[in-house]
Amino acid sequence: MAVNLNPTSEPVFTYLHEQIISMQILPGQKLSENSLSKQFQVSRTPIREVIAKLVSLGLVEVKVKSGTFVSKLSIEKITEAQFIREAIETAIVSKVASAKPQKTIVECEEIIEQQRIAAAENHAIKFQYLDDKFHQTLADFTGFDRAASIIQFEKAHLDRVRNLSLKEFGGQYDRVLTQHKQILNAIKQQNPQQAAEYMALHTREILTVLEQIKAKHADYF
Amino acid sequence: MAVNLNPTSEPVFTYLHEQIISMQILPGQKLSENSLSKQFQVSRTPIREVIAKLVSLGLVEVKVKSGTFVSKLSIEKITEAQFIREAIETAIVSKVASAKPQKTIVECEEIIEQQRIAAAENHAIKFQYLDDKFHQTLADFTGFDRAASIIQFEKAHLDRVRNLSLKEFGGQYDRVLTQHKQILNAIKQQNPQQAAEYMALHTREILTVLEQIKAKHADYF
DNA sequence: CCACCAATACTTGTATACAAGTTTATATAG
DNA sequence: CTATATAAACTTGTATACAAGTATTGGTGG
Numbered sequence: 001m002a003v004n005l006n007p008t009s010e011p012v013f014t015y016l017h018e019q020i021i022s023m024q025i026l027p028g029q030k031l032s033e034n035s036l037s038k039q040f041q042v043s044r045t046p047i048r049e050v051i052a053k054l055v056s057l058g059l060v061e062v063k064v065k066s067g068t069f070v071s072k073l074s075i076e077k078i079t080e081a082q083f084i085r086e087a088i089e090t091a092i093v094s095k096v097a098s099a100k101p102q103k104t105i106v107e108c109e110e111i112i113e114q115q116r117i118a119a120a121e122n123h124a125i126k127f128q129y130l131d132d133k134f135h136q137t138l139a140d141f142t143g144f145d146r147a148a149s150i151i152q153f154e155k156a157h158l159d160r161v162r163n164l165s166l167k168e169f170g171g172q173y174d175r176v177l178t179q180h181k182q183i184l185n186a187i188k189q190q191n192p193q194q195a196a197e198y199m200a201l202h203t204r205e206i207l208t209v210l211e212q213i214k215a216k217h218a219d220y221f
Numbered sequence: 222m223a224v225n226l227n228p229t230s231e232p233v234f235t236y237l238h239e240q241i242i243s244m245q246i247l248p249g250q251k252l253s254e255n256s257l258s259k260q261f262q263v264s265r266t267p268i269r270e271v272i273a274k275l276v277s278l279g280l281v282e283v284k285v286k287s288g289t290f291v292s293k294l295s296i297e298k299i300t301e302a303q304f305i306r307e308a309i310e311t312a313i314v315s316k317v318a319s320a321k322p323q324k325t326i327v328e329c330e331e332i333i334e335q336q337r338i339a340a341a342e343n344h345a346i347k348f349q350y351l352d353d354k355f356h357q358t359l360a361d362f363t364g365f366d367r368a369a370s371i372i373q374f375e376k377a378h379l380d381r382v383r384n385l386s387l388k389e390f391g392g393q394y395d396r397v398l399t400q401h402k403q404i405l406n407a408i409k410q411q412n413p414q415q416a417a418e419y420m421a422l423h424t425r426e427i428l429t430v431l432e433q434i435k436a437k438h439a440d441y442f
Numbered sequence: 443c444c445a446c447c448a449a450t451a452c453t454t455g456t457a458t459a460c461a462a463g464t465t466t467a468t469a470t471a472g
Numbered sequence: 473c474t475a476t477a478t479a480a481a482c483t484t485g486t487a488t489a490c491a492a493g494t495a496t497t498g499g500t501g502g
Contacts, residue, residue, distance in 0.1 A: 004273075008486070053277075062454075091308035142304070146279065146305065266457065269485095
């Protein structure tokens with residue numbers, strides 16, 4: 001993931017970002033610059049770079065001279081992340097469907113097949129990784145790195161919900177697989193509008209569980 | 222503009238960002254942390270925060286242990302910025318058109334009227350400010366600050382071209398005004414699809430001058 | 443036992459010192 | 473005069489020191 005950080009900061013960012021979106025580090029938890037500094041054996045300078053980046057992504061909040069905290073989940077922020085993701089993902093898939101590139105189609109077919117296997121094995125982590133890869137493959141066709149980057153960063157907010165949802169409602173393998181197939185079919189039919197419509201529905205899935213997740217995990221909000 | 226920077230860094234960022242998009246600081250120009258430090262009478266620490274932010278926006282590039290430079294214009298980066306902007310702006314205007322909110326409509330009408338006056342006075346700066354305000358007013362309706370922020374930051378790449386275009390081809394007042402009116406009319410008719418279509422055409426205007434600008438100012442690319 | 447106050451530890455913000463690499467300038471050899 | 477090599481100046485990356493404000497904890501008075 002393109003983050004434009006220095007070598008010392010980059011692994012720290014990658015680790016913290018992953019820990020936050022996987023809910024290993026919980027919303028509201030305190031992050032001390034000094035502790036992180038000791039933990040990663042680097043000075044506060046690169047740590048602060050990482051914190052600044054996470055702040056700009058809305059994943060942590062700094063209360064001045066008091067502490068740094070992992071952001072709580074917020075319906076508003078999640079809704080907005082979904083909105084941004086939908087906007088860019090639909091634009092990307094429209095572009096793909098208009099061009100109908102064989103290479104991308106083949107790659108997507110392979111990913112869907114792997115997803116079918118991962119679903120059969122009930123391998124949720126693998127399935128989610130492949131879901132990301134499906135979207136990344138579409139983005140790669142456009143060559144728009146920054147667009148892909150924005151999606152990845154916004155998706156962080158959605159992934160925290162998705163990981164809670166996974167424990168609650170399971171992997172939803174069939175729904176996701178069906179949606180991916182619908183998207184791919186629309187691409188094959190060179191129908192940008194329908195591809196965009198299916199992509200929109202796909203990205204809106206997260207919203208259907210949002211209220212229930214909030215009810216179950218009020219302390220994370 | 223929401224930048225999540227500390228009080229010491231924020232004015233430095235605002236100044237540099239404005240200078241870069243207005244082409245007061247030219248593509249390729251060197252930015253020394255020490256010089257900026259002296260210029261703004263702050264230490265290198267906040268300066269480096271600002272640089273990091275500008276790097277993440279793609280407006281400056283750091284060559285390690287060699288120097289920091291204002292990014293050159295690039296067709297690829299500008300095309301991508303337009304793509305991202307179009308995706309989010311069309312999504313926003315769709316939402317507005319679906320809701321047809323009276324307050325937003327009135328505000329847009331006022332802005333268009335002010336633009337008519339600015340055009341009559343050939344007041345390009347004012348006209349551009351009002352153009353931004355038109356789009357910001359639509360974004361405000363959604364309440365999605367981050368979406369608005371992404372648009373603003375991506376637009377920086379487009380504004381550098383726009384400012385070159387202004388000198389070359391003038392303010393294009395009539396075209397822009399007509400497009401704004403078309404967008405607003407579609408909103409009034411509660412026609413999201415048409416509103417999005419007009420918005421798409423509006424944001425694509427920049428692409429029509431891109432090649433000519435590159436031809437005239439090859440050294441900036 | 444509770445309330446309040448003071449001191450201490452902890453937090454982030456900023457400035458500075460040092461490290462390591464690049465570029466430029468200067469002097470010297472041919 | 474040119475080319476080359478050496479040294480000096482300059483660049484960013486990282487670590488540390490200091491400043492200023494917050495939170496916590498312990499003790500004291502009631």
